[in-house]
Amino acid sequence: MLTIHDMSVGYGEDRTVLRDVSVTVRPGRILALTGSSGAGKSTLLNAMAGLLRPRDGVVRVDGQPLRDRDHAVEHRIVLVPQDNGLAPILTAAENLQVALVADGVTPPEARRQTTAMLDLLGLAGQADQLVEELSGGQQQRTAVARGLALRGGVLLADEVTSELDAGNRQRVLDLLHDEARRGAAVVFATHDPEVAAACEAELHLVEGRAEVLRD
Template sequence: MTKLVAEGVVSRIGDRQILTDVSLYAGAGELVALTGPSGSGKTTMINLAGGLLPPDEGMATLDGEPTWLGTGDPRPDVALILQSYGLVSILTAAENVSIALRARGVRPREADAAAAAALDRVGITDLGERLVQELSGGQAQRVACARALVVDCTLLLADEPTSELDEYNRDRVIGELRHEAERGAAVMIATHDVEVAAQCDREYRLDDGALVPSLVR
């Protein structure tokens, strides 16, 4: 079964320690919340877990293999929803989603059909032909969510995936992330939203780069 495990993770930027001895896990079928105030290290932990950054100490593994491959690129079985969205502004919403599959070797026609279905899952089918630079923050956030949903990953990491959304669309996105867990993915959501955390199975809370033991559930 799929399992993300972080053990004794330490991360530093210069003399500043961002994460201190963080250990956590997320298993297949779980929706796990990573909470904490701004600057607590949530984004760094998500990036380390997804293989975008190497830890200075400790290790993050997926099914026993390090998530850090030495390149800064995530493994093909890992999908991320970045806080900055990570979309290509000169491409349309549909192209941004489709390209995630094309990069994995899926034929263009199949990738485009799957992209349309993923956009529909987050309620923006009608925005498929619009350039990303023409979208609102909330619309771009849902495109980023669709791009992660489309690849049927084993590990899905989401960094504040609902921060720009109203309550209806927030719950819709969390419902789709729950669907990914139910099909067998391990899902971790970094969030400051208590309503999002309440919909998760377990919660880890960071404060100043360290886990708060009493708030790990």
């Protein structure tokens, strides 16, 4: 379980982006993280992922204060960033295989899981294409495929449906719900009110402060 208590996060000495945020990310549920551009959604996800250290307050994972990104990885916190985080000079399949092997999966099993996951995301035909050759939507789906393949206990997804058509948006949302049913805690930052409404809970950010709309 991931919990945040009275957390404030900023950049530099003066710029505070989030103030006094408290939230519990529960296993088996999807928390929609909403708010206008610049409200702090990505900042909150980065703090949950151990990439940003809070100025005040604490992020806890399984009861322990989250130290850094390595600690987050140890506790199976997977981040699918808004910029997708893929290696552009590798193929879609290679991006998944490298991540899986680094996570301890054998190469043959990594290849099998990669094929299955890309097929789930409708990317079987793009497996051997370089990421830099893929469309924006295909890159987003590849990043989601990699995040899902890692089978984290916490999955943080940052605007991963922004470039998708309605069919692929629903496909990704269904797969995130499957992750929650598996027992993962899912946090999904989105601008899409229909996508947010399909999640079990919603945390709305306004000018750096959080308001629980549904819990």
